[in-house]
Amino acid sequence: xxxxxxxxxxxxxxxxxxxxxxxxxxxxxxxxxxxxxxxxxxxxxxxxxxxxxxxxxxxxxxxxxxxxxxxxxxxxxxxxxxxxxxxxxxxxxxxxxxxxxxxxxxxxxxxxxxxxxxxxxxxxxxxxxxxxxxxxxxxxxxxxxxxxxxxxxxxxxxxxxxxxxxxxxxxxxxxxxxxxxxxxxxxxxxxxxxxxxxxxxxxxxxxxxxxxxxxxxxxxxxxxxxxxxxxxxxxxxxxxxxxxxxxxxxxxxxxxxxxxxxxxxxxxxxxxxxxxxxxxxxxxxxxxxxxxxxxxxxxxxxxxxxxxxxxxxxxxxxxxxxxxxxxxxxxxxxxxxxxxxxxxxxxxxxxxxxxxxxxxxxxxxxxxx
Amino acid sequence: xxxxxxxxxxxxxxxxxxxxxxxxxxxxxxxxxxxxxxxxxxxxxxxxxxxxxxxxxxxxxxxxxxxxxxxxxxxxxxxxxxxxxxxxxxxxxxxxxxxxxxxxxxxxxxxxxxxxxxxxxxxxxxxxxxxxxxxxxxxxxxxxxxxxxxxxxxxxxxxxxxxxxxxxxxxxxxxxxxxxxxxxxxxxxxxxxxxxxxxxxxxxxxxxxxxxxxxxxxxxxxxxxxxxxxxxxxxxxxxxxxxxxxxxxxxxxxxxxxxxxxxxxxxxxxxxxxxxxxxxxxxxxxxxxxxxxxxxxxxxxxxxxxxxxxxxxxxxxxxxxxxxxxxxxxxxxxxxxxxxxxxxxxxxxxxxxxxxxxxxxxxxxxxxxxxxxxxxxxxxxxxxxxxxxxx
Numbered sequence: 001x002x003x004x005x006x007x008x009x010x011x012x013x014x015x016x017x018x019x020x021x022x023x024x025x026x027x028x029x030x031x032x033x034x035x036x037x038x039x040x041x042x043x044x045x046x047x048x049x050x051x052x053x054x055x056x057x058x059x060x061x062x063x064x065x066x067x068x069x070x071x072x073x074x075x076x077x078x079x080x081x082x083x084x085x086x087x088x089x090x091x092x093x094x095x096x097x098x099x100x101x102x103x104x105x106x107x108x109x110x111x112x113x114x115x116x117x118x119x120x121x122x123x124x125x126x127x128x129x130x131x132x133x134x135x136x137x138x139x140x141x142x143x144x145x146x147x148x149x150x151x152x153x154x155x156x157x158x159x160x161x162x163x164x165x166x167x168x169x170x171x172x173x174x175x176x177x178x179x180x181x182x183x184x185x186x187x188x189x190x191x192x193x194x195x196x197x198x199x200x201x202x203x204x205x206x207x208x209x210x211x212x213x214x215x216x217x218x219x220x221x222x223x224x225x226x227x228x229x230x231x232x233x234x235x236x237x238x239x240x241x242x243x244x245x246x247x248x249x250x251x252x253x254x255x256x257x258x259x260x261x262x263x264x265x266x267x268x269x270x271x272x273x274x275x276x277x278x279x280x281x282x283x284x285x286x287x288x289x290x291x292x293x294x295x296x297x298x299x300x301x302x303x304x305x306x307x308x309x310x311x312x313x314x315x316x317x318x319x320x321x322x323x324x325x326x327x328x329x330x331x332x333x334x335x336x337x338x339x340x341x342x343x344x345x346x347x348x349x350x351x352x353x354x355x356x357x358x359x360x361x362x363x364x365x366x367x368x369x
Numbered sequence: 370x371x372x373x374x375x376x377x378x379x380x381x382x383x384x385x386x387x388x389x390x391x392x393x394x395x396x397x398x399x400x401x402x403x404x405x406x407x408x409x410x411x412x413x414x415x416x417x418x419x420x421x422x423x424x425x426x427x428x429x430x431x432x433x434x435x436x437x438x439x440x441x442x443x444x445x446x447x448x449x450x451x452x453x454x455x456x457x458x459x460x461x462x463x464x465x466x467x468x469x470x471x472x473x474x475x476x477x478x479x480x481x482x483x484x485x486x487x488x489x490x491x492x493x494x495x496x497x498x499x500x501x502x503x504x505x506x507x508x509x510x511x512x513x514x515x516x517x518x519x520x521x522x523x524x525x526x527x528x529x530x531x532x533x534x535x536x537x538x539x540x541x542x543x544x545x546x547x548x549x550x551x552x553x554x555x556x557x558x559x560x561x562x563x564x565x566x567x568x569x570x571x572x573x574x575x576x577x578x579x580x581x582x583x584x585x586x587x588x589x590x591x592x593x594x595x596x597x598x599x600x601x602x603x604x605x606x607x608x609x610x611x612x613x614x615x616x617x618x619x620x621x622x623x624x625x626x627x628x629x630x631x632x633x634x635x636x637x638x639x640x641x642x643x644x645x646x647x648x649x650x651x652x653x654x655x656x657x658x659x660x661x662x663x664x665x666x667x668x669x670x671x672x673x674x675x676x677x678x679x680x681x682x683x684x685x686x687x688x689x690x691x692x693x694x695x696x697x698x699x700x701x702x703x704x705x706x707x708x709x710x711x712x713x714x715x716x717x718x719x720x721x722x723x724x725x726x727x728x729x730x731x732x733x734x735x736x737x738x739x740x741x742x743x744x745x746x747x748x749x750x751x752x753x754x755x756x757x758x759x760x
Contacts, residue, residue: 034518034521034522035517035522035564035565036515036517036558036562036563036564036565037564039515039516039562039563039564040562042515043513043514043515046512046513047512050512050513069470069472069518069521070472070516070517070518070521072470073469073470073472073503073505073516073518074513074516076468076469076470077467077469077505077513078513080466080467080468081511084465109470143446178446180446294529307524309525309551310525310550310551311525311528311529311549311550311551312550314528314529314530314550314575315476315478315529315530316529317476320474320476320529321474
């Protein structure tokens with residue numbers, strides 16, 4: 001729905017007039033940092049913002065733009081209080097909140113809040129807006145149209161309209177970014193004879209060079225710098241644990257992109273493996289490396305350690321770890337260290353990881369070549 | 370909220386914060402004893418007084434401060450929406466709700482949820498902690514006082530199975546455990562500012578137990594044992610190192626701590642030393658934590674059998690099979706123990722019967738994993754969908 005320009009100007013005026021009084025407290029909330037830094041000022045500022053006129057809601061939402069997750073929560077709580085009263089008094093500035101929502105230059109988090117406010121105050125409007133969110137930068141907002149279109153497909157299928165159902169499911173799949181919705185749609189599409197290329201949809205990196213086994217006795221391999229961490233030489237061989245370690249080619253055929261060290265190396269224990277690949281990016285850009293792994297692991301991008309975690313066999317899932325990175329134009333070198341520990345229970349067999357490259361929304365970034 | 374010091378002194382032993390006698394301010398109630406100290410006990414024949422719907426999952430216990438019941442839950446596809454509810458104890462009317470977003474990881478085993486730790490209160494503030502290690506302090510009217518994201522602060526402080534240690538507040542320090550296989554920590558946080566008073570490295574091992582307070586020291590349990598720390602400084606006052614469970618927590622009285630360690634081990638810690646009173650290797654707490662009622666210790670084992678044992682030497686007096694399985698811990702008031710099974714069978718045990726006896730039950734007809742709360746002659750229980758008041 002289009003918002004008249006005059007209305008927007010009016011709203012802008014309201015926002016600007018409120019901004020003067022809220023500028024300082026909003027800045028105090030945005031200033032909070034790790035370990036409670038800024039909490040004292042934020043406590044007083046929050047009280048002031050929570051008492052703001054409902055007309056200030058777009059201003060408070062805008063303060064969430066680019067804020068750190070802690071500041072987002074301070075602001076989210078204040079918006080909740082102001083909105084509770086506004087909705088009760090039927091004073092929520094719906095048009096301004098809608099304008100905020102539809103402006104995709106605003107951050108995903110406050111836009112999700114804006115949608116929730118509209119849903120509470122004017123559910124019929126939220127329903128009307130929903131189809132426009134299918135290609136939204138926010139994966140959370142996409143869930144609404146994906147769910148709605150999927151239901152349309154289900155209804156069509158129940159009426160025996162397979163073509164209509166197929167069209168709906170394909171449209172929903174195009175917008176779906178969350179695993180639960182993708183899995184559901186993939187099954188429906190497969191049942192209708194139109195399977196989905198899941199590795200491409202997710203952007204799993206499936207072709208790697210692997211080298212193993214190095215030792216991880218007493219879990220010491222996690223912190224040991226083995227040769228691949230110092231230099232990638234794909235022709236080199238090294239003394240490994242009880243055998244020689246050399247690089248091999250490995251391409252996963254798993255739909256969910258699992259890179260399974262057990263397949264080439266058998267089910268070893270107390271070992272460390274590395275996986276290396278090169279990813280061609282068409283441009284320099286912000287991206288995320290998303291990893292699922294239940295072993296100890298480290299990830300390097302272009303020689304820089306991105307994150308490391310020494311937890312073993314507590315569970316793994318898609319997108320378990322979301323690591324913000326900057327891809328350089330051209331070749332990007334990705335190295336993954338994957339450590340297996342000493343546990344012998346049946347649920348500790350896995351020695352594997354799953355890695356995809358995507359944007360913040362979860363949209364796959366595919367290799368340029 | 371008015372504080373009645375006379376009630377405080379007569380009702381609680383070394384009560385860790387300023388709450389009134391009928392309050393149930395934390396996991397397992399006053400001083401984590403799991404026993405109500407109020408004069409008006411709920412009695413045996415409780416029935417549903419009111420119930421309210423909850424919009425998300427949770428196995429945290431409700432807590433009660435004055436006339437307000439606080440409960441947490443988590444909603445959304447990744448349980449990233451973190452709710453804090455305040456209901457009127459009288460009629461279940463929602464007084465306020467705050468919804469925040471997880472800044473830490475929300476991955477958890479399917480059986481548990483992000484709203485696993487029970488909130489706690491010092492009578493003026495409510496501290497709500499989640500498995501994502503997000504921590505929020507509200508006043509009783511719902512004003513946000515401060516917040517922390519402990520996994521945002523300490524990036525490897527998380528457990529992919531989920532975390533559940535409930536915080537405790539001692540004077541003006543909130544003690545939070547975020548213990549796991551990787552960056553395992555406990556922090557003492559200033560209740561006024563949300564800033565660390567201290568931060569300690571803890572054993573690198575997953576741990577779901579909650580602290581108890583004994584003679585002013587916070588007893589932190591882990592696979593290594595039980596460590597008493599000064600809540601203000603984090604300094605270690607005593608250390609028991611013979612190992613302990615990582616799921617059921619300890620029971621505590623004015624004189625001793627009963628630790629799920631090599632069965633159950635009774636300890637009397639003092640500054641610089643820990644004496645062992647007895648050890649009963651046959652007492653094996655399951656998921657639920659033991660409790661002390663009168664002169665007996667009650668242990669609920671993994672098979673759903675409630676065992677009454679002597680507080681003097683751990684000898685078993687009787688065993689009573691309950692309708693299980695159980696995830697929550699038993700709580701007690703007067704002569705009765707209250708416990709809900711995972712299948713929603715709320716059971717009342719008369720501990721004075723010769724062999725113990727289930728004398729009343731209420732079918733809640735939902736999966737219940739929480740530990741009940743007791744306040745003002747009522748029992749509060751929650752599921753993933755509902756909060757009940759039984760009276």
